[in-house]
Amino acid sequence: MGTIVVSFNPWVDGERNFFQFTGLTEEVLSALAEARAVIFPQTVSPELYYFVRRLGKPVFPQYDLRFTFPGKIGQILLFRALGLPHPRSLCIPRICAFGPHPGAAEIPLPEPPFVVKGNHGHEGREVFLVRNPEDWEEALARLRSWEASGRYGFLLQEYLEFPYDLRVVVLGKKRLPFWREGGFRRNLAQEGRPVPCPDPEIEARALEVVEALVEKTGFNLVAVDLLFREGIPLLNELNFVFGLRLLGGEAAFRHYLEEAVREFLTNL
Incomplete structure (x- = not known):
């Protein structure tokens, strides 16, 4: 067990404090080896987080499953895996899931209105309400543009009034x-x-x-x-x-x- 608290969070002081996006020099890595606990910011990278966890160090915040189940798709699968209640949701990794491809499951579109939710959006920026076929075509156009830039995955989710x-x-x-x-x-x-x-x-x-x-x-x-x-x-x-x-x-x-x-x- 180490002896010092190492903090990468600018709002929390430890015995050793580092900029949250600092380079992982020998100084930083040595401090982590000596740590009895490590305090991270909410923006911690999964690589640094899991490195410290592999060292066996207690961390705050505890985000193991955050990085195991990333994105909106990951969260829905996490809720399902844990048996926790969530909206009826269909996870689509890519538009090509709609086929035709051998082995592709048939995807029945929900009855409108339903929600389309991008896998990576924040503050509602990738959430759309589909009320008619025109809305669905507009949502598909956006999804195609996201895929063209390397951002994949979306949800079809029930609309709850x-x-x-x-x-x-x-x-x-x-x-x-x-x-x-x-x-x-x-x-x-x-x-x-x-x-x-x-x-x-x-x-x-x-x-x-x-x-x-x-x-x-x-x-x-x-x-x-x-x-x-x-x-x-x-x-x-x-x-x-x-x-x-x-x-x-x-x-x-x-x-x-x-x-x-x-x-x-x-x-x-």
Whole structure:
């Protein structure tokens, strides 16, 4: 077991502190070898993350399954693998899945309206509502342009008509719920706005689902977005890098983060 805390997170001080995108010099690698724990930023690369995990070092945040199941497709497969509730979703790795190819499964398009969601988008930038054949052709054109630039994969997902969605920020042992309403895209970067909890009973059920996710994955720094089918909470997606407005800004986030890291180090 090492003796020092090494931090790559600019908001958390350790005995040794490094720029999060620093070169992995002998100095850095030696410090990691001596570490009793390593603190990462949310933007940590999978290569560095898994190198440190291979060294057997405790890390915060714990992101093992984040990198094992990458992208929106990976998240849906993670929810399915863990038996956690999520919207009905069809994962498409490439447009050519629609065939004709020997061995290709037939893909029945959902009845409109349905949602098309790109594998790599953030803040709703790759999410489209398909209401008619014209919308589907427009979505396909976008998907083809993404594939031409090397960005593959998308979801076909059921459209859930519920006036609100819920984001729960997991920060260490804290669970911070934030409700949103608005247009089709309810994130604050586009059409959404925060609202008070509309139904404490539904919120309690949603927090139970989030707790099950945390227990099965070990995630301790993530924003969990949930949708609802007739009041039943469903895991929609996970955001490991997320905006801070709902939390109250950078100062509030840093307070929660420092508290979570202290907890983590105390329990080693």
